[in-house]
Amino acid sequence: MASPSVRWNHLPRVVSRVRTGAGRAYGPRMPIVPDTKDWTWVLERPCPECGFDARAFPRELVGQMVRENACSWQEVLARPGDLLTARPSDDRWSALEYACHVRDVLRLYDERLELMLTEDDPDFPNWDQDAAAVEQRYNEQEPRRVAADVISGAGRLADRFDGVAGAAWQRTGTRSDGARFTVESFARYFIHDPVHHLDDVARGFAVLEGER
Numbered sequence: 001m002a003s004p005s006v007r008w009n010h011l012p013r014v015v016s017r018v019r020t021g022a023g024r025a026y027g028p029r030m031p032i033v034p035d036t037k038d039w040t041w042v043l044e045r046p047c048p049e050c051g052f053d054a055r056a057f058p059r060e061l062v063g064q065m066v067r068e069n070a071c072s073w074q075e076v077l078a079r080p081g082d083l084l085t086a087r088p089s090d091d092r093w094s095a096l097e098y099a100c101h102v103r104d105v106l107r108l109y110d111e112r113l114e115l116m117l118t119e120d121d122p123d124f125p126n127w128d129q130d131a132a133a134v135e136q137r138y139n140e141q142e143p144r145r146v147a148a149d150v151i152s153g154a155g156r157l158a159d160r161f162d163g164v165a166g167a168a169w170q171r172t173g174t175r176s177d178g179a180r181f182t183v184e185s186f187a188r189y190f191i192h193d194p195v196h197h198l199d200d201v202a203r204g205f206a207v208l209e210g211e212r
């Protein structure tokens with residue numbers, strides 16, 4: 001029979017690694033799929049969770065869609081602080097954590113888009129979004145600051161998308177898992193993420209407000 005100390009050693013390290021200010025553990029069940037998980041099916045069929053169809057809009061509208069999505073996050077981040085930092089379930093982030101994730105995605109995708117537009121077929125540097133959530137203490141950030149950064153990040157990325165024309169839509173880039181994108185498929189793939197997380201947040205608020 002194993003001794004307690006041996007059993008302890010077999011526990012996943014992540015369980016004891018980090019706790020948020022609210023005392024909730026970032027447990028081993030990570031709610032957000034890794035950046036490298038293959039979500040590229042969203043380019044082929046509507047998302048069964050949020051209903052978004054990444055094929056169903058003119059590519060030239062993506063900049064406007066980014067800006068409109070950022071406005072919706074302003075409404076989210078104006079909600080009361082305790083609602084923003086609460087997790088509706090063990091496998092969902094809080095609204096503030098999703099908002100911080102979206103802010104970082106806006107920055108990351110702007111860097112990747114710039115790479116695609118300025119280099120030939122670049123490889124994207126890897127990004128561990130779950131590590132980012134822990135290291136940057138997403139759930140302790142200031143909502144108003146996050147809201148401002150979402151607006152500025154969305155504006156930069158939207159401007160860059162608005163500047164894409166003609167053959168530039170077919171320029172390419174490759175993610176660290178080998179998934180290859182054109183600027184157009186990259187735009188369609190990207191915009192699903194902040195749309196999907198708005199839906200996550202709306203569902204989360206419904207659960208949390210139902211508990212009150």
Ligand SMILES: [Zn+2]
Pocket residue numbers: 047048049050051052192195196
């Ligand atoms: Zn979705």
